[in-house]
Each structure stands twice: as structure tokens, then as C-alpha cells.
Amino acid sequence: MTGGRVAHGAHQMAVLEGVLERVTYANEDTGYTVAKVDNGRGGGGELTTVVGALLGAQPGESLRMRGRWGSHPQYGRQFIVEDYTTVLPATVQGVRRYLGSGLVKGIGPRLAERIVEYFGVEALDVIETTPERLIEVPKLGPKRTKLIADAWEEQKAIKEVMVFLQGIEISTSLAVRIYKKYGDDSIRVVREEPYKLASDVWGIGFKTADTIARAVGIPHDSPQRVMAGIQFTLSESTSDGHCYLPEERLIADAVKILQVDSGLVIECLADLVADEGVVSEKVPGPDGVAVTAIYLVPFQRAEAALAAQLRTLLRHPDDRLGAFAGVDWDKALSWLRTRTGADLAPEQEAAVRLALTRKVAVLTGGPGCGKSFTVASVITLAAAKRAKIILAAPTGRAAKRMTELTGHDASTVHRLLELKPGGDASFDRDRPLDCDLLVVDEASMLDLLLANKLAKAVPPGAHLLLVGDVDQLPSVGAGQVLRDLLAPVGGGAGSDGGTGSPDPAGFADATGSRSVDGGSGPLPAASSAPSGTTDPTGPLSVGDDPDPASSAVGSSPIPSVRLTHVFRQAQQSGVVVNAHRVNRGAPIALDGMTDFFLFPCDDTEETAGLTVDVVARRIPRKFGLDPRRDIQVLAPMHRGPAGAGNLNTQLQAALTPPGDGVPERRFGGRVFRVGDKVTQIRNNYDKGANGVFNGTLGVVTGIDSDAQELTVRTDEDEDIAYDFAELDELTHAYAVTVHRSQGSEYPAVVIPVTTSAWMMLQRNLLYTAITRAKKLVVLVGSRKAIAQAVRNASAGRRHTALAHRLSGM
Numbered sequence: 001m002t003g004g005r006v007a008h009g010a011h012q013m014a015v016l017e018g019v020l021e022r023v024t025y026a027n028e029d030t031g032y033t034v035a036k037v038d039n040g041r042g043g044g045g046e047l048t049t050v051v052g053a054l055l056g057a058q059p060g061e062s063l064r065m066r067g068r069w070g071s072h073p074q075y076g077r078q079f080i081v082e083d084y085t086t087v088l089p090a091t092v093q094g095v096r097r098y099l100g101s102g103l104v105k106g107i108g109p110r111l112a113e114r115i116v117e118y119f120g121v122e123a124l125d126v127i128e129t130t131p132e133r134l135i136e137v138p139k140l141g142p143k144r145t146k147l148i149a150d151a152w153e154e155q156k157a158i159k160e161v162m163v164f165l166q167g168i169e170i171s172t173s174l175a176v177r178i179y180k181k182y183g184d185d186s187i188r189v190v191r192e193e194p195y196k197l198a199s200d201v202w203g204i205g206f207k208t209a210d211t212i213a214r215a216v217g218i219p220h221d222s223p224q225r226v227m228a229g230i231q232f233t234l235s236e237s238t239s240d241g242h243c244y245l246p247e248e249r250l251i252a253d254a255v256k257i258l259q260v261d262s263g264l265v266i267e268c269l270a271d272l273v274a275d276e277g278v279v280s281e282k283v284p285g286p287d288g289v290a291v292t293a294i295y296l297v298p299f300q301r302a303e304a305a306l307a308a309q310l311r312t313l314l315r316h317p318d319d320r321l322g323a324f325a326g327v328d329w330d331k332a333l334s335w336l337r338t339r340t341g342a343d344l345a346p347e348q349e350a351a352v353r354l355a356l357t358r359k360v361a362v363l364t365g366g367p368g369c370g371k372s373f374t375v376a377s378v379i380t381l382a383a384a385k386r387a388k389i390i391l392a393a394p395t396g397r398a399a400k401r402m403t404e405l406t407g408h409d410a411s412t413v414h415r416l417l418e419l420k421p422g423g424d425a426s427f428d429r430d431r432p433l434d435c436d437l438l439v440v441d442e443a444s445m446l447d448l449l450l451a452n453k454l455a456k457a458v459p460p461g462a463h464l465l466l467v468g469d470v471d472q473l474p475s476v477g478a479g480q481v482l483r484d485l486l487a488p489v490g491g492g493a494g495s496d497g498g499t500g501s502p503d504p505a506g507f508a509d510a511t512g513s514r515s516v517d518g519g520s521g522p523l524p525a526a527s528s529a530p531s532g533t534t535d536p537t538g539p540l541s542v543g544d545d546p547d548p549a550s551s552a553v554g555s556s557p558i559p560s561v562r563l564t565h566v567f568r569q570a571q572q573s574g575v576v577v578n579a580h581r582v583n584r585g586a587p588i589a590l591d592g593m594t595d596f597f598l599f600p601c602d603d604t605e606e607t608a609g610l611t612v613d614v615v616a617r618r619i620p621r622k623f624g625l626d627p628r629r630d631i632q633v634l635a636p637m638h639r640g641p642a643g644a645g646n647l648n649t650q651l652q653a654a655l656t657p658p659g660d661g662v663p664e665r666r667f668g669g670r671v672f673r674v675g676d677k678v679t680q681i682r683n684n685y686d687k688g689a690n691g692v693f694n695g696t697l698g699v700v701t702g703i704d705s706d707a708q709e710l711t712v713r714t715d716e717d718e719d720i721a722y723d724f725a726e727l728d729e730l731t732h733a734y735a736v737t738v739h740r741s742q743g744s745e746y747p748a749v750v751i752p753v754t755t756s757a758w759m760m761l762q763r764n765l766l767y768t769a770i771t772r773a774k775k776l777v778v779l780v781g782s783r784k785a786i787a788q789a790v791r792n793a794s795a796g797r798r799h800t801a802l803a804h805r806l807s808g809m
């Protein structure tokens, strides 16, 4: 079959068969691939160049490609592939390559060699019809024989589905996923309900489902298509951070995406609302005028539930930190001073009191303002009262940092709640967490869905303290929870500082053996209540703050404090100073800085090259930092010459180049090598002890072609195995986008800023990037672009109604 016959058909369509020898280039976005095929011509191993959509084909596979011959001005004669199928090879050489390519789990190149040596060209036949004979191969044990037989059976079952799916141009890895999801029902689902794939199968979105639907003959204006398209439009908008879309905007966007009449969209939208496929609700829009908001169901439920739960928590009559209701704060704080060795600033003091006396509270502030110090103080006081404390953060890195700063164990929110595939959590309203105080750091990263799950799991009577910097980029997922919690209602000024009247009760001794019963004392938190309130748990709408020290966040329904004072130590840091300058719109200061640099460069491509040089040579030389471990490139965008994608390619070439004995594995347009810095790009609940989550960083430590596995040692020191077919869950992480870096800190941060990223040049983006650095920031790029970013404070507004729902509390 690999005889290299070339048959010319009508319209110059030709068929080429041969073994895929190697992939020269593959664009993972478009699937465009350039590869070399051995079609048996020229004897001396001369290879034919083929180009086209070959994504998913692996070296070693025998391909039957349809297409036409063409000629490239530079590369000469080549075969342009229209479509292809995988065929079984018929020569010893082909069988060896096929078996050794990793297609069959349990067989790697060496074992393939041995099997083919023994059975010759019959090897595939033997595996197919009498797999038990494999045991005849020297040193092949019964266990391995069985493994191979099973893997082959699975392959066979998948094959029929594959043939069908490949016929409609679905890549092998997607076909495997479709098969895993629906099994023998796969062909029916694909034929009759292709849009179901978009919601059921990771890696298939509306666009792919739409292509499949077209291929199986679903009409362009079928209601199935339009409804799926409306939901897709909403789900796209949630990726932009919106929780809902105003009806008119949804219709306009859906018309554009679907290319159908608005009348049809309006009709199908009405049906969707009636079928509860989406929720329609009147809410106040950005300028206060009511709009009809259309939500995907989970987002509307989450928004309503989160507001309701915060209200329940805030108002609940029980108080698990009731001891603090009657505490003598002077005593408590002076005791605290003996433990920490420093006085709290007045605004920090206000925050500490708020956290311990109000059941829901928010602490915000920029770098160097002492958020961590304040949190540590809250924890120290609560621990002295033997409170059960839980600490968590949205990312593993943030949790690790919280542990370091407080000396108490912190976990990720995902692990804390034991989130499972599909999004269910072990802990929720029916089975709340066992704690008196839950502190969540980096709360700006909490998206609506996660915040809702978190709030649900807080036991009534416990305290929830959310800590974060509201000026950071909002969460990657939909919503802007922290910002909404701080949103002022009405025109009221001042935040509430939670100041309380002194209580005669003394603070617990250092051992915490004596607990203070505050039940009979006045409730300090009520200080900000409108006078005359009788609600023992304090008011829900907070009035002016009598404490001048805490700066105004505005009168939000959720008690909050914003720290504004930058501590002296932090003022020495160029990173902190410039973060604050950027945040208030002042130009970046470089004079005399020893930890903040700019390498000016106006050309985008040169900026990329310079960035690589800074990471691979300049910083390591001057600061002795390790380019992989200590330095992180944070790019405003993924695309473009100075985007994270291209920088990853260049940084990989500089830091982890190909070499003899460096194992590698190609997937799509990427090559993974041992030593590569990588990151997980989806939540996978099946991996590791408790799942591996989007954003987890790691290093590739092994590539095993027999087991068809690549191993990654994560930042959390866990070894995670990836089947070769799962490598689309990983991407290189030498450079990541600023959005992906949220909640992480790195010793050194390098930020390429070019005018070509103009759309992304926003103040909170640059601010977020700078604040990720612990010791060193190097900007590379255009002064103009940097100035533009600093000026542009118009952070895109997100459509959410959480603030509105909270204001109704």
C-alpha cells in the first residue's frame, strides 16, 4: 500500500499514499501542516513534501491523501492535501513504523522492532486475529500481551467511528474524545444532534459543531442551529467576562455569528426563554436604565444565589467569632503588638476589627499597603480565641504564598471545596466547611461561579473575609465579584471601618485558653449602623464611617476597608512605587531604580528578540536569576510577534533547544521537550490527587514513547502524567498572558509592551503585570505604548447585576 502509486482523477484530483515521516511545520490554529512523506519513490529514501490540513496525523502512520500536485516557488514540487485517511501499512518497514508510532498503547519503538522482527509483515494480522500469539515474541510477558490486545480492541471500536468522523474532517484527537463521551452512540449524536457536541465535549465549540452540522446536512436556518448559536453567543460573552448580555446586543451579535435573519433569532430566543435554555430578566443597565438581560442559566442562578447567600451570612443571628463582639480592643491590639512587633496603622486596625466582628467583609488595597500583615493579624487574633480558621486562594501559587506569609496552611479554593468534574463541590450548603473564619486571598480572581460555590460552603455564623486588590484585572471567568461587592449604593460616602465601642472584657491571654463571652456586651460592628437599629447582627446598609483612617471605598452593602498607606519598606521598592504610579495614572519612574528597568524598542519583532535576550542572558548575568524558575515573561496578548505564543517559541528555542538525547513529542503546532516550562490550560478533575487546574505551572520531566505519556512536575511538586492525546491541555509557559498570571508572583517579571497590542494597553493590565513581580520588573518595548497603557483607565465594563442584587439587600 505504500507503493507510492499516484492516481490522477477528475479535475486533477490525485491520490497519494505513503508513510508520514516527519512534520516540518504545523499551525495549531489553522491545522495547516507541512510534512514529509515516504511514498516509496526514489528508493534512497527521498521524501515527498505534502501540505494541508493534516493535524492529528502522527509520524509513522500510513496515509491515503487526496489532493493535487502543485509547485511552490521556493520549496518546489509538493502535494496539496484536501483530505486524508489513515490506512494500515503493508510493508515490514511500514508495519514497524506504524506499530512504533505510539498509536497502540503499550507498544513503543523498541517493542515494535521486536514484534516485527518476529512476525514480519504479518504482525498486524497477528495482533488483529490472534493477539495471544504475541507472547511468542521473546521477552514479551502475558501482562503486556493483554494490554496490547485490549488497546487494539479499543482501536478497532474507535476505528469505525473514526472513519466516519475523518470523513467530515474531524481530527483524530477530537474523534477519540467524541468516542469516549458517546461510545457506540457517537455516530448518531454527530449525525442528529451535532450541536450537543459543543456543550458535551471539551475542545469542540460551536464553530466546530457547526462545521460538523453542515457536513451532516443540518440546514443553516434550523432552529437547532439558531438556538445553539444564541447560547454560543452568550457563552462567548462570558469568556469576555459578561454575566449577561442586554437583549438587543445579544440579538445583534447572534445575527452576526449565525448569518441569519434577526426575525429568526428573536423567534428562537423566545423559544429558548420559554424552554428555560436561557433566562430573561429586567435589571438596571450600566447607566441605571433598565435593560432586558439574557443570561445563560447557570450565571443567573449563581448571581442570585451569591447575593442571597451573602445576605444570609451577614445577617445570621449566630456568630462563631462571638468572642470578639465584646472584646477590649485596646488590650487585644496591644497583645497583638507583642506578637507581631508592630503597631497596626489605623486603617489596618479598622480592617482587623471589621473582619472579626462582621460576618462578611472585604479588605482591599495596593501592593505594600500591608494587606498580608493585616490578614496575619486577623489570623493571630482569631487563633488566640481558638477559632477554626481556613485559608484559601484561587490559585496554587497564591495559596502557597499565603501559607508562607501567615504560617498557616492555605489551599486553593478548588481543593478546599473539593470541586468535581461538572463543577459540583463536596462542600456546599448541605455540607458546609467546618470553620469559624474563612479568609480568601486574591479575591479579585474569584469569578461569579466560583464565588457562589465558595459562599455556599461557608457555615452560617462563620466569618468570610475576602482580601484582594480591586484594581487588578478582574477574574478570567465571568463577573467582577470583588468590584461588585465594593460598588457603592446610592451616593453615600465612606466605607465602614467596623469600629466598635470598647468592651470591658479583657482580651484572651496568649495561650487563648480563656474565651471571652461577648454575648452580653454591645456589638461593636454595629457602630456604622444607622442609629437606633435593633438588628443585633448589625445593619445591612452601612452608613458613614466614623473612622477617618480607612479610606472611602463608598457605601457598599458589604462591609469593607481599603488600605491606602504604603509602608516605608515598600516605598523603597521601584516595583511598588511604579505599581502605585501606574494605578493613579502617573508616568513610570525609572531614575535611580535598581529593580525597575526599561529597554526601549519601537519595533515589535525586535522587541520579541530583545525580550528573549533579556530573559536568557541579561537578567541571569546581572542578577543571577534562573531564566526558567525565576523569570516570567508576561505578555499583554497571546497573538503577534511579541505575543505570548511567539515568545514561547523563541524562548523555547533559546532555553530548551532540540538536542541529541532530549526526548520530545509533537502535538499540533507545538513540540514538548523534557525541560520545557509548561502550564495546564483547563481544569481537569481526573488528574493528580485532587485534579489539575487551569494555570498550574510545571516542568516536563519525562516523555515515554512506550507508555505514550509525558510527565510534568507541577509547581505543587506533584508528578502528573499526560497521555499523548491529552497534550492539548498543556501549553508552554515561558511567556504567559498577563490575564493568566493573575494570582501568581514571580521573582522577576519581563513585560514586552508594543503599540501593536494597542487594544490591550490598559492601566489595570500593566498594573497587574507589574504587581506580579517580587524583586524585579523589566519592561521591553515602546515608551509610547507604555504611556498609552498608563493613560487608558477605561477598563472594559462587564455586564453583571451582582451589585444591583446586593443593593436590594
Ligand SMILES: Nc1ncnc2c1ncn2[C@@H]1O[C@H](COP(=O)(O)OP(=O)(O)OP(=O)(O)O)[C@@H](O)[C@H]1O
Binding pocket: 342, 343, 344, 345, 348, 365, 366, 367, 368, 369, 370, 371, 372, 373, 374, 567, 568, 569, 570
Ligand atoms: N503595621 C505595620 N507596621 C510596620 N510595617 C508594616 C505594617 N504593615 C505592613 N508592614 C510592612 O509593609 C510591607 C508591605 O506589607 P504587606 O506585604 O503586608 O502588604 P501588601 O503588599 O499589601 O500585601 P499583599 O500584596 O501580600 O496583600 C511589608 O514589609 C510589611 O512588613
